[in-house]
Amino acid sequence: MFLLDTNIVSLLDHRRRDSASELIQWMNRNGARLYLSAMTLTEMEAGILKLRRQGKAKRASELTILLERILTDFGDRVLAMDALTAVTVTRLAEQARPSVLELADLIIAATAKRHDLTLLTANEKHFRNLGITIVNPLKKLPEDDAVLQ
Numbered sequence: 001m002f003l004l005d006t007n008i009v010s011l012l013d014h015r016r017r018d019s020a021s022e023l024i025q026w027m028n029r030n031g032a033r034l035y036l037s038a039m040t041l042t043e044m045e046a047g048i049l050k051l052r053r054q055g056k057a058k059r060a061s062e063l064t065i066l067l068e069r070i071l072t073d074f075g076d077r078v079l080a081m082d083a084l085t086a087v088t089v090t091r092l093a094e095q096a097r098p099s100v101l102e103l104a105d106l107i108i109a110a111t112a113k114r115h116d117l118t119l120l121t122a123n124e125k126h127f128r129n130l131g132i133t134i135v136n137p138l139k140k141l142p143e144d145d146a147v148l149q
Contacts, residue, residue, distance in 0.1 A: 001033045003079070003112040005121035006040045006104070008137065013066055023137050030145045035077045037111040039104050041067070081107060085114045092130050101126060118142070 004027075011020040012027075027034060044067050051060035071078070081089075088110035093101065101109075105126045112119040118133040120142075127134045135142055 001035065001115075001117050002030075002120050002135075002142065003035050003037060003108065003115070003117040004040065005108055005119060005123065006043045007122045008120050009036065009040055009044070009070065012070065013063065020138060022141060026137070026141045026144065030142075031073070033145055034074075035079055035115065035117060036070070036074050037108045038078055038080050039107040039111070041071070041078065043104055044070075079111050079115060081111065082114075085110045088114050095130060 008023070010016060011023060017024055044063065048060050048063045048067065051057075051063065079085075085107070089103075089106045092106050092109050092113070096106075105123075109119065109127050109130050109132055111117075112132045113130070118135055119127060120135055120137045121127060122136055122138050124134055124136050
């Protein structure tokens with residue numbers, strides 16, 4: 001099972017879908033195996049609010065529709081940050097030293113670790129040496145669910 005990093009979720013945007021059509025098709029076939037960190041929703045909403053501040057209401061509205069669709073599609077596969085995840089965040093931050101990782105990346109990594117999920121990300125360097133399994137699906141797609149059964 002997989003946790004999608006925010007940069008992978010952003011490819012669901014209609015303006016970016018063509019750049020990752022094989023990945024989008026794979027995600028459609030394997031949806032039940034895909035999870036999101038609540039942090040990804042936070043990052044998306046922050047981006048929407050920033051667009052509104054910048055007067056880019058049309059683009060903000062497009063992304064709001066995408067976010068609502070994602071919330072509907074993922075439902076109970078959005079993973080909240082619980083106490084164990086919170087503790088894992090601090091342990092991963094310590095493990096990453098002397099590098100300093102952004103809190104959002106640490107929360108996403110901790111969510112993957114806490115739930116024993118493979119993190120799908122295009123930002124491999126952000127998550128190296130954290131003891132989580134990462135895959136860049138833009139380089140190589142994981143196997144389909146049907147292949148694994």
